[in-house]
Amino acid sequence: VSLPPAYFDRLYGRDRDPWKFRTRWYEQRKRDLTLAALPQPHYGSCFEPGCSIGVLTSALARRCDQVLAMDVSTSALDEAKAGLPQGVRLLRGSVPTDWPEGTFDLVVLSEVGYYLDPPDCARLAELAVTSADDLLAVHWRHAVADYPMTGDAVHALVATAAEANGLTRITSHVEADLRLEVWSRDGRSVAERTGLLGS
Ligand SMILES: C[S@@+](CC[C@H](N)C(=O)[O-])C[C@H]1O[C@@H](n2cnc3c(N)ncnc32)[C@H](O)[C@@H]1O
Numbered sequence: 373v374s375l376p377p378a379y380f381d382r383l384y385g386r387d388r389d390p391w392k393f394r395t396r397w398y399e400q401r402k403r404d405l406t407l408a409a410l411p412q413p414h415y416g417s418c419f420e421p422g423c424s425i426g427v428l429t430s431a432l433a434r435r436c437d438q439v440l441a442m443d444v445s446t447s448a449l450d451e452a453k454a455g456l457p458q459g460v461r462l463l464r465g466s467v468p469t470d471w472p473e474g475t476f477d478l479v480v481l482s483e484v485g486y487y488l489d490p491p492d493c494a495r496l497a498e499l500a501v502t503s504a505d506d507l508l509a510v511h512w513r514h515a516v517a518d519y520p521m522t523g524d525a526v527h528a529l530v531a532t533a534a535e536a537n538g539l540t541r542i543t544s545h546v547e548a549d550l551r552l553e554v555w556s557r558d559g560r561s562v563a564e565r566t567g568l569l570g571s
Pocket residue numbers: 380391393420421422423424425427428442443444445448465466467468482483484487488
């Protein structure tokens with residue numbers, strides 16, 4: 373089964389930044405990789421489910437006009453509220469159930485898919501690929517005892533959903549610790565998009 377909100381509230385009850393997003397080099401580097409992998413310099417709208425205390429959210433806001441950020445944990449959202457830049461809207465909710473209406477120029481699934489069980493994660497993947505023009509997913513690859521899925525299994529579900537819905541994988545970056553991939557409705561490479569390949 374997918375991990376319940378109480379699991380995350382307990383984590384935030386013990387530590388306001390349980391993953392040390394604000395201080396860990398691993399997290400800072402991963403955030404930089406995430407931002408560098410985005411194929412567009414700027415986006416209109418972005419959705420980030422599982423936004424935690426809003427550190428990646430703030431960075432995304434510098435590349436997007438509007439960021440909708442959702443988390444199951446009210447403690448995380450309370451911590452996120454302070455210091456968020458303009459253009460960010462926080463919502464309490466649980467994906468896939470509370471996936472918002474509408475479409476997004478960018479959807480970012482960063483360290484959220486493996487908290488779901490496979491059917492919920494497949495639904496999450498389906499919602500993400502049908503509502504995003506660009507979809508970035510980045511997940512920890514090592515197994516964690518409490519988590520229903522691994523990062524690689526999450527990405528396999530996203531890849532299947534993306535392929536079935538006409539999105540192309542334009543970036544794949546795999547390390548021992550993390551997998552970061554981008555799927556896009558526009559199958560062209562960044563060089564092609566920006567005229568570097570000539571005509
Ligand atoms: C590891 S943090 C990821 C934060 C941010 N996306 C990043 O990568 O920097 C995971 C967050 O996902 C939230 N979360 C877990 N399951 C969720 C679900 N089903 N719907 C929405 N948020 C969820 C947790 O409360 C936690 O704050």
